[in-house]
Amino acid sequence: MSIYTCGVTPYNYCHVGNARPYLVWDVIRRYLTYKGYSVRYVQNFTDVDDKIIRRANEEGVSALAIADRYINEYFKDMDALGIARADVYPRVTDHIPDIIDMVKRLIDTGHGYVIDGDVYYWVESLPEYGKLSGRSLEDLKAGARIDVDERKRHPMDFALWKASKEGEPAWDSPWGLGRPGWHIECSVMALKYLGPGFDFHGGGSDLIFPHHENEIAQSEGALGTTFARYWVHNGFVNMAGEKMAKSVGNVVRVRDVLEKYPGPALRYYMLSTHYRSPIDFNLDDMPAAQRGWERLRNLEDNLERTLAGQDTTLPEQLSDDAKKFLTTLEEHRQSFEKSMDADFNTAQALGVLFELARDLNSYLAAGGISGERAAVLAAGRDLFLTLGGILGLTGVGGGQQDRALIEGLIQLVAELRQEARARKDYATADRVRDRLAELGIVLEDTASGPRWQYK
RNA sequence: GGUGCGGUGGCGAAGAGGCUAACGCCGUGGUCUGCAAAACCACUAUUCGCCGGUUCAAAUCCGGCCCGCACCUCCA
Numbered sequence: 001m002s003i004y005t006c007g008v009t010p011y012n013y014c015h016v017g018n019a020r021p022y023l024v025w026d027v028i029r030r031y032l033t034y035k036g037y038s039v040r041y042v043q044n045f046t047d048v049d050d051k052i053i054r055r056a057n058e059e060g061v062s063a064l065a066i067a068d069r070y071i072n073e074y075f076k077d078m079d080a081l082g083i084a085r086a087d088v089y090p091r092v093t094d095h096i097p098d099i100i101d102m103v104k105r106l107i108d109t110g111h112g113y114v115i116d117g118d119v120y121y122w123v124e125s126l127p128e129y130g131k132l133s134g135r136s137l138e139d140l141k142a143g144a145r146i147d148v149d150e151r152k153r154h155p156m157d158f159a160l161w162k163a164s165k166e167g168e169p170a171w172d173s174p175w176g177l178g179r180p181g182w183h184i185e186c187s188v189m190a191l192k193y194l195g196p197g198f199d200f201h202g203g204g205s206d207l208i209f210p211h212h213e214n215e216i217a218q219s220e221g222a223l224g225t226t227f228a229r230y231w232v233h234n235g236f237v238n239m240a241g242e243k244m245a246k247s248v249g250n251v252v253r254v255r256d257v258l259e260k261y262p263g264p265a266l267r268y269y270m271l272s273t274h275y276r277s278p279i280d281f282n283l284d285d286m287p288a289a290q291r292g293w294e295r296l297r298n299l300e301d302n303l304e305r306t307l308a309g310q311d312t313t314l315p316e317q318l319s320d321d322a323k324k325f326l327t328t329l330e331e332h333r334q335s336f337e338k339s340m341d342a343d344f345n346t347a348q349a350l351g352v353l354f355e356l357a358r359d360l361n362s363y364l365a366a367g368g369i370s371g372e373r374a375a376v377l378a379a380g381r382d383l384f385l386t387l388g389g390i391l392g393l394t395g396v397g398g399g400q401q402d403r404a405l406i407e408g409l410i411q412l413v414a415e416l417r418q419e420a421r422a423r424k425d426y427a428t429a430d431r432v433r434d435r436l437a438e439l440g441i442v443l444e445d446t447a448s449g450p451r452w453q454y455k
Numbered sequence: 456g457g458u459g460c461g462g463u464g465g466c467g468a469a470g471a472g473g474c475u476a477a478c479g480c481c482g483u484g485g486u487c488u489g490c491a492a493a494a495c496c497a498c499u500a501u502u503c504g505c506c507g508g509u510u511c512a513a514a515u516c517c518g519g520c521c522c523g524c525a526c527c528u529c530c531a
């Protein structure tokens with residue numbers, strides 16, 4: 001499976017809305033991999049653009065320096081969200097010769113024309129223009145909200161190559177010094193790394209027009225064959241009913257959220273809505289998302305603790321109860337796959353994961369894990385971690401980074417507290433627990449002794 | 456003006472002709488427990504924006520209306 005997703009223009013920190021498509025594709029990749037497909041995922045960086053140039057001029061540094069800085073920050077945010085790296089991250093500035101070649105080809109095939117060092121795409125040269133967004137050139141002309149450049153053949157013609165102005169990064173070309181237009185880089189890089197007719201092309205729904213429409217026009221105009229087989233567009237993240245965008249000024253940065261909530265909680269939050277639907281982002285909904293994720297994490301911890309050191313090989317002969325439970329597990333797996341097969345319905349799949357969680361918790365609550373029960377429970381754990389792993393909600397720890405480091409200290413405190421409890425000195429015992437809670441550590445008394453975890 | 460999307464319990468959110476309208480959070484009662492926590496069990500929408508229609512059957516299909524949003528310009 002080959003996937004191309006439009007990446008960011010690195011001129012600022014990522015906000016929650018920026019992160020959504022990458023999270024969606026992270027889950028789709030994981031699922032396709034689980035299903036046995038080999039996946040190649042390409043995501044670009046548009047590292048030369050008006051906004052980057054403006055920012056560079058403001059700060060008196062190069063456009064490259066701005067791009068490098070925010071690409072670096074992009075990776076920090078995505079790592080914190082548990083989003084796996086793409087196979088290739090092509091950058092526009094590394095592909096100028098490829099872009100020039102494609103512009104040349106478009107001119108040769110009659111789709112492009114030159115005016116004073118600019119090169120434009122002639123939209124009327126492609127009869128199907130508008131097929132992705134379902135618009136006709138007539139509709140577009142009628143709705144045009146910008147002043148039309150009178151030199152162009154058609155008002156909707158767009159730039160393939162822009163003659164450079166003073167103070168802008170520029171590259172030499174057959175048409176003079178200039179830089180690529182906005183859409184050409186994705187056509188060039190997708191075709192270079194995945195080839196014509198690749199499987200999935202993704203991005204935010206705002207990119208359908210004009211960006212993706214123009215990518216198709218360029219690619220199919222130059223090639224005469226299909227560019228991408230399937231288009232996958234995610235819905236927007238809004239704030240109070242209005243689109244979250246830097247231009248609106250209502251952005252919540254990824255790192256702002258992660259300061260207060262764990263990465264998996266934000267994943268959970270976004271995956272509980274189908275990717276095509278809009279999300280009305282509300283920071284007040286994050287605690288519920290965190291609680292939901294914690295429920296999964298608690299189960300994961302409980303399973304690992306319970307099964308540690310147990311013999312989990314399934315015996316030849318199984319009891320009816322065991323068989324029944326294994327059948328239930330299989331049903332959950334099928335439901336999960338059915339949900340994901342229905343246009344990657346992560347919200348429904350998450351529901352299935354919780355049904356599985358309830359069954360596993362019941363199994364744990366039912367008591368002993370002797371004999372076959374350990375093996376059966378281990379099968380349940382494996383399924384839980386597999387499905388949870390597809391959504392990226394299990395196997396991620398919960399701030400266990402420093403766990404080993406403080407383990408001993410807490411062990412000691414817990415022991416002292418046990419002694420206090422043995423003396424029925426509950427005031428001391430409760431004080432220890434409360435103070436630990438203030439430090440963000442939850443100490444719990446269980447039948448098999450105390451245990452702890454991060455809040 | 457053109458093109459799309461959406462309105463489901465206190466909140467979030469699945470479901471798109473027929474199983475009790477998933478699931479999570481919150482809340483209530485119970486089990487367990489020194490107290491908590493975690494977990495389990497039970498309860499929590501006779502009803503899916505409004506009005507008509509089609510059908511044996513509609514949250515799901517059709518028509519009208521009311522709201523909200525997005526795209527048509529840079530945007531994930």
